[in-house]
Amino acid sequence: xxxxxxxxxxxxxxLADELRSKIYSGELKPGAQLPTERELMExxxxxxxxxxxxxxxxxxxxxxxxxxxxxxFVRASAPLLFLATRSESxxxxxxxxxxxxxxxxxxxxxxxxxxxxxxxxxPPQNVASLLELEEGETxxxxxxxxxxDGEANxxxxxxxxxxxxxxxxxxxxxxxxxxxxxxxxxxxxxxVRYLDQITARMxxxxxxxALRIGAGIPVHEHVRxxxxxxxxxxxxxxxxxxxxxxxxxxxxxxAQ
Amino acid sequence: xxxxxxxxxxxxxxLADELRSKIYSGELKPGAQLPTERELMExxxxxxxxxxxxxxxxxxxxxxxxxxxxxxFVRASAPLLFLATRSESxxxxxxxxxxxxxxxxxxxxxxxxxxxxxxxxxPPQNVASLLELEEGETxxxxxxxxxxDGEANxxxxxxxxxxxxxxxxxxxxxxxxxxxxxxxxxxxxxxVRYLDQITARMxxxxxxxALRIGAGIPVHEHVRxxxxxxxxxxxxxxxxxxxxxxxxxxxxxxAQ
DNA sequence: AAGTCCCTGTTGTTGGTACAACTGGTGCTA
DNA sequence: TAGCACCAGTTGTACCAACAACAGGGACTT
Numbered sequence: 001x002x003x004x005x006x007x008x009x010x011x012x013x014x015l016a017d018e019l020r021s022k023i024y025s026g027e028l029k030p031g032a033q034l035p036t037e038r039e040l041m042e043x044x045x046x047x048x049x050x051x052x053x054x055x056x057x058x059x060x061x062x063x064x065x066x067x068x069x070x071x072x073f074v075r076a077s078a079p080l081l082f083l084a085t086r087s088e089s090x091x092x093x094x095x096x097x098x099x100x101x102x103x104x105x106x107x108x109x110x111x112x113x114x115x116x117x118x119x120x121x122x123p124p125q126n127v128a129s130l131l132e133l134e135e136g137e138t139x140x141x142x143x144x145x146x147x148x149d150g151e152a153n154x155x156x157x158x159x160x161x162x163x164x165x166x167x168x169x170x171x172x173x174x175x176x177x178x179x180x181x182x183x184x185x186x187x188x189x190x191x192v193r194y195l196d197q198i199t200a201r202m203x204x205x206x207x208x209x210a211l212r213i214g215a216g217i218p219v220h221e222h223v224r225x226x227x228x229x230x231x232x233x234x235x236x237x238x239x240x241x242x243x244x245x246x247x248x249x250x251x252x253x254x255a256q
Numbered sequence: 257x258x259x260x261x262x263x264x265x266x267x268x269x270x271l272a273d274e275l276r277s278k279i280y281s282g283e284l285k286p287g288a289q290l291p292t293e294r295e296l297m298e299x300x301x302x303x304x305x306x307x308x309x310x311x312x313x314x315x316x317x318x319x320x321x322x323x324x325x326x327x328x329f330v331r332a333s334a335p336l337l338f339l340a341t342r343s344e345s346x347x348x349x350x351x352x353x354x355x356x357x358x359x360x361x362x363x364x365x366x367x368x369x370x371x372x373x374x375x376x377x378x379p380p381q382n383v384a385s386l387l388e389l390e391e392g393e394t395x396x397x398x399x400x401x402x403x404x405d406g407e408a409n410x411x412x413x414x415x416x417x418x419x420x421x422x423x424x425x426x427x428x429x430x431x432x433x434x435x436x437x438x439x440x441x442x443x444x445x446x447x448v449r450y451l452d453q454i455t456a457r458m459x460x461x462x463x464x465x466a467l468r469i470g471a472g473i474p475v476h477e478h479v480r481x482x483x484x485x486x487x488x489x490x491x492x493x494x495x496x497x498x499x500x501x502x503x504x505x506x507x508x509x510x511a512q
Numbered sequence: 513a514a515g516t517c518c519c520t521g522t523t524g525t526t527g528g529t530a531c532a533a534c535t536g537g538t539g540c541t542a
Numbered sequence: 543t544a545g546c547a548c549c550a551g552t553t554g555t556a557c558c559a560a561c562a563a564c565a566g567g568g569a570c571t572t
Contacts, residue, residue, distance in 0.1 A: 010525060017461070024460075036552065047527050049305075052553090060316045060471075061458045068553045069535035196506040200456035200474045200499035202317045205276070215316075218456045218474035218499070243456035243474070250452040250506060266555060292522065303557050308523090324523045325564035 015044055015054035023063055023074055034064065034072040062216030062244070075214075105148055114146045116175055123159050123236075130225050131161055131233045138162045140171045142180065145210065152211045154246070156239040164189060164234055181226070181235070189234045191226035198222050198248060203240070211242050218243045271300055271310035279319055279330055290320065290328040318472030318500070331470075361404055370402045374429040379415050379492075386481050387417055387489045394418045396427045398436065401466065408467045410502070412495040420445060420490055437482070437491070445490045447482035454478050454504060459496070467498050474499045 022028045035043065040051045055072055058064045066072040105112040123131065123139045131139070144156040158180065160170055168187060170180050181191060203211070203219045213219065219240050226235040241248070278284045291299065296307045311328055314320045322328040361368040379387065379395045387395065400412040414436065416426055424443060426436050437447060459467070459475045469475065475496050482491040497504070 012525075020461070038552080049528085050526060053525085055553095056312075066553065067535080068533060069551075071535095071552065192509070194506075194508040196508065198454060198476070198504040198506075199502075200476050202472055202474065204280075205273070216458055218458065220454070220456050246455075248454040250450075250454075252450040252452065253448070268555075294522085305558085306556060309555085311523095322523065323565080324562095325521075325566080327522065327565095 011044075011046055012050045012053035012057070015040070015046065015051065016057040019054065019058060020061075020063065023058075028074050030074050030076045032074050034074070036071060060216045062214075062218075065214055101146065110148045111150070112146065112148055113150075114144050114175075117143045118171060119143075120162065120171070127159050127236045127238070130223070130236050131159065133161060140165050142170065154239055154241050155207065155210060156237060158235060158237045160184075160235055184226075184228075184234055189228040189232070191234060192229050193227040193231070195225040195227070196222065200243065203242070207240055211240070213242045214244070220246060220248060222248060267300075267302055268306045268309035268313070271296070271302065271307065272313040275310065275314060276317075276319065279314075284330050286330050286332045288330050290330070292327060316472045318470075318474075321470055357402065366404045367406070368402065368404055369406075370400050370431075372429065372431055373399045374427060375399075376418065376427070383415050383492045383494070386479070386492050387415065389417060396421050398426065410495055410497050411463065411466060412493060414491060414493045416440075416491055440482075440484075440490055445484040445488070447490060448485050449483040449487070451481040451483070452478065456499065459498070463496055467496070469498045470500070476502060476504060478504060 019028070019034065028034065034040075034055070037048055037051050037055070040046070040054075041048055044051070055064065055066070058072075059066065063075060064072050065075050102112050102114075119141050120138055121141045122128075122136070123133070123141070127139070128137070133139070139159040139161055142158045142160075144158070146153045146156065160180070164187070165171060165184070168183055169176060170183055176183060184191065199221045200218050201221065203213050203217075207213060207219060211219075219242055222237075222239040222241060224235075224237045224239075225233050226237075228234050275284070275290065284290065290296075290311070293304055293307050293311070296302070296310075297304055300307070311320065311322065314328075315322065319331060320328050321331050358368050358370075375397050376394055377397045378384075378392070379389070379397070383395070384393070389395070395415040395417055398414045398416075400414070401408065402410045402412065416436070420443070421427060421440070424439055425432060426439055432439060440447065455477045456474050457477065459469050459473075463469060463475060467475075475498055478493075478495040478497060480491075480493045480495075481489050482493075484490050
């Protein structure tokens with residue numbers, strides 16, 4: 001019995017440790033139900049507050065989920081989906097009726113869909129700096145909510161300097177089947193170099209809402225800056241990916 | 257007054273929303289102290305438990321930190337540090353007394369250090385599968401805890417198939433200044449291709465401990481598989497990076 | 513001037529209670 | 543058989559109380 005009331009470690013932490021190790025060891029398998037709060041109260045001679053503190057800890061670590069009237073369950077390990085970065089390779093874009101992402105997802109046997117909104121905005125500070133914009137310059141913003149099999153999947157915001165795209169179809173709220181990148185290329189701003197920065201954080205309430213993100217699940221924030229042949233940044237794409245549904249993958253050839 | 261006791265939204269959620277929006281709007285700046293729990297109890301006419309539920313929510317989102325006897329504070333935004341992936345480019349490794357990471361960190365004006373442990377282990381399932389090992393095969397494991405300016409920074413575990421490295425200095429618990437990759441190259445297993453997979457999750461208690469990770473901060477798990485010219489996987493490096501201290505960066509040239 | 517002690521204020525931990533809201537099953541009814 | 547009503551069980555929300563542990567400042571001592 002690993003519960004020691006004389007230990008300096010808080011009781012609820014010991015309880016959380018106990019349950020956590022049962023999850024890691026496999027004694028409690030994904031999908032399995034944990035003991036009810038009442039059972040844990042009796043087993044460990046603790047108050048309900050204490051038991052709930054421990055269970056809350058596990059939930060915040062992304063290990064468990066719970067539902068009113070149902071119980072606490074070990075989170076079923078996610079049906080992982082790939083974001084193949086590097087899928088913008090040139091030969092992928094031409095001639096197909098779909099963009100690279102749609103093709104990727106379809107290839108995995110899932111059903112993709114997306115809604116697009118377009119607006120003209122002053123970009124956030126970090127985007128403005130990546131695009132090397134002057135104070136007050138505006139951008140076209142194409143916001144994309146992607147769904148797979150009807151479930152929200154990722155949220156992508158692409159910023160284009162208005163000074164470059166003002167007269168193109170990028171500012172039209174339509175799906176551009178051949179890809180916005182191709183439009184850029186047609187007006188002489190083909191992207192020849194990318195800079196990717198990946199951060200991880202807990203989602204904002206808006207994101208939790210839009211992407212149906214459970215408690216204890218972080219998000220990737222994937223920022224891609226595209227540069228044209230003159231080294232001018234022509235696009236910043238910010239993609240928010242719930243971490244339980246996405247692995248970001250890169251394939252690198254060791255040049256030389 | 258956004259607090260509505262008749263709302264269906266739980267009181268502690270409304271309170272959390274209220275405080276959160278003050279943080280996002282900048283009314284509460286990084287480092288600023290939030291009202292004390294007693295003050296919040298009075299302002300919102302709520303019990304201490306309810307107030308603490310709201311504050312706990314913010315902490316789990318990584319927005320605030322608290323300390324016994326001190327108070328609750330808006331988390332000071334992180335002094336971000338870069339992990340320049342792609343720093344293994346060939347010309348970087350030769351002739352220097354330091355490895356690529358040490359060079360990188362020093363270039364940023366910080367003081368790096370690392371401790372290395374070596375052992376022979378049966379690798380975890382996912383690593384075994386990435387290395388295409390048979391059941392029961394063992395690997396050399398070099399575990400590296402890196403610190404910057406005396407603070408724990410990242411945890412890296414590199415697995416090498418014993419069938420390849422058994423007779424090399426990789427199994428010795430010493431620092432290999434020219435890099436383990438170079439040793440691999442010398443015995444005919446130069447890595448010409450990498451596969452990187454990046455996931456994000458909440459840290460395990462061990463990791464929280466070893467890397468001093470605050471509540472509400474996720475980690476990146478960066479997995480790199482190195483393949484030699486015969487497409488044989490010769491190394492799997494798993495690196496755990498606290499997300500408040502690391503941005504993962506890739507530079508990509510659009511081949512052709 | 514420097515150090516020590518203590519006191520106050522703060523968060524951390526743990527106990528208790530009550531009711532609301534929801535799930536899943538049981539058994540009844542049409 | 544299908545549908546409905548109900549009930550027991552479970553988690554969610556909210557309240558109250560008490561003590562522990564720690565930080566920081568003020569007062570006092572040396």
